[in-house]
Amino acid sequence: MKSLWGKIPEQIPRLSVLLVILVVLFIVVRSRLVPPDFGKYGHYRASAVDEIISQEIRYAGHEVCAECHDDVVGAKKAGYHKNVACEVCHGPAVAHTEDPGSVELRAPRARRYCPLCHEYRPSRPTGFPQIVSNSHNPMKPCITCHDPHDPKPPVTPKECHACHGAIARTKSLSHHVYVPCTRCHETPDEHKVRPRIVVASKPKTREFCGECHAKDAPSEKSIPRVDLATHGERYVCWQCHYPHLPEAR
Ligand code: HEC
Ligand code: HEC
Ligand code: HEC
Ligand code: HEC
Ligand code: HEC
Ligand code: HEC
Ligand code: HEC
Ligand code: HEC
Structure with missing residues (x-):
């Protein structure tokens, strides 16, 4: 017998002890730390669904706006801003759609707003329309020349x-x-x-x-x-x- 033990490399018993400890640890963690409803529907807590549902909805989506502002929706649909959602510029709007009389939305009329997307940055994709706001028609709000809902392709010189x-x-x-x-x-x-x-x-x-x-x-x-x-x-x-x-x- 002794000679057989002698043949087993000495790290095997040590590794076996480690393995046993890991298995015990795994069982303890599974039974004590994983929430009981985990895995009921999939790889997440079942109660997370209810928690998300109970959160207050703040964004209305742009279809609703058409009910009352179909002129704006129509103008935007064909223009360069067709992929910029209304609420990106006007903020979360559910409350406004439910009670437009008492909940007003703000319109970003200030000049400093538009450069958030349009200020020149070398990292922005080639072709994305960018300006250097210090030199691009300074002082005036952008909306004096560009309709925010349908920013027309600027008139371009031929020469x-x-x-x-x-x-x-x-x-x-x-x-x-x-x-x-x-x-x-x-x-x-x-x-x-x-x-x-x-x-x-x-x-x-x-x-x-x-x-x-x-x-x-x-x-x-x-x-x-x-x-x-x-x-x-x-x-x-x-x-x-x-x-x-x-x-x-
Ligand atoms: C049930 C009708 C209704 C819906 C739906 C609605 N609005 Fe309005 N909205 C109004 C009314 C009424 C006014 C006030 C009109 C006025 O003062 O000329 C208004 C005013 C506004 C203004 C003007 C703010 C300003 O400073 O002049 C903005 C911006 C606006 N709505 C955005 C939106 C957006 C974005 C949506 C969609 C998420 C939306 N509205 C959905 C009825 C609605
Ligand atoms: C790029 C930003 C931007 C987006 C996107 C945008 N708006 Fe506006 N909106 C503005 C600005 C800026 C004004 C103020 C215009 C002014 O005072 O001349 C405004 C004004 C308005 C007004 C009040 C004045 C008017 O023109 O009737 C309404 C209503 C409105 N927006 C609705 C919408 C709706 C609905 C959408 C989506 C279909 C939308 N906006 C998308 C920036 C935006
Ligand atoms: C006095 C009128 C005026 C004002 C104010 C103005 N623009 Fe312009 N914008 C123009 C004209 C004209 C063009 C087309 C010729 C050119 O490129 O200079 C243009 C072009 C653009 C373009 C297209 C550039 C390209 O390379 O395709 C963008 C984007 C733009 N403007 C954004 C803005 C923003 C953002 C503001 C506010 C910070 C602003 N503009 C203020 C008149 C104006
Ligand atoms: C959330 C980002 C965002 C904001 C904020 C924004 N824009 Fe834009 N803008 C865009 C996108 C996206 C396009 C379309 C680019 C394309 O066609 O490649 C665009 C296109 C334009 C163009 C057309 C340039 C051309 O190629 O002829 C003008 C002008 C312009 N925007 C002006 C404005 C003005 C004025 C404001 C402020 C009221 C504004 N933008 C705010 C994202 C934005
Ligand atoms: C290594 C630099 C160099 C390169 C590359 C070069 N050149 Fe030149 N070129 C010169 C210099 C220096 C002169 C003036 C001295 C001379 O005539 O050799 C000159 C002169 C000329 C002249 C004036 C000759 C005259 O008789 O007045 C022409 C035309 C010319 N080059 C065209 C070209 C063309 C076309 C190419 C490309 C195929 C070219 N060069 C490439 C340096 C260069
Ligand atoms: C005789 C031929 C020739 C003529 C005429 C010419 N170019 Fe060029 N251009 C070139 C060459 C060659 C380059 C490339 C230079 C390089 O790669 O360093 C160039 C480069 C450019 C560039 C890139 C930026 C730069 O400065 O290198 C622009 C922009 C440009 N040309 C515009 C024009 C315009 C506008 C005109 C008319 C007013 C014009 N070119 C006339 C030959 C010409
Ligand atoms: C369409 C014909 C044409 C093309 C293409 C052309 N050139 Fe010229 N080039 C001319 C003419 C015309 C002159 C002026 C001759 C004169 O001054 O009488 C000239 C003059 C020159 C001179 C002499 C300047 C001097 O001091 O005498 C050089 C150098 C020159 N070209 C370089 C180039 C280079 C580099 C290119 C290519 C990027 C090029 N050219 C393309 C027509 C052309
Ligand atoms: C509306 C303004 C505008 C007009 C008009 C215009 N360009 Fe340009 N061009 C530009 C801009 C902006 C760039 C820089 C593009 C970039 O950096 O990616 C450019 C770049 C170039 C380049 C350099 C391309 C490169 O790979 O480096 C050449 C060459 C050129 N233009 C030639 C011309 C010629 C020739 C004409 C007239 C037939 C002309 N452009 C008319 C705005 C214009």
């Missing part, structure tokens, strides 16, 4: 220079003054409405500039030429020449 003023001014004094922006940037019309979602292209290769500047390009004679094979051959052209103000220095 590149309306939004890219600095580049346009630079180019107008450059050797490229007569090269139109769209010769180098394919620009879908939508870019002027949603510039961050629909972007303009940018030249990608040396050959692009070569269409006018390569030795054998079929462009106007007066355009200065370079030999693409040897001229700055390891870099793209705009690493040395700013395309909106190219200079040969």
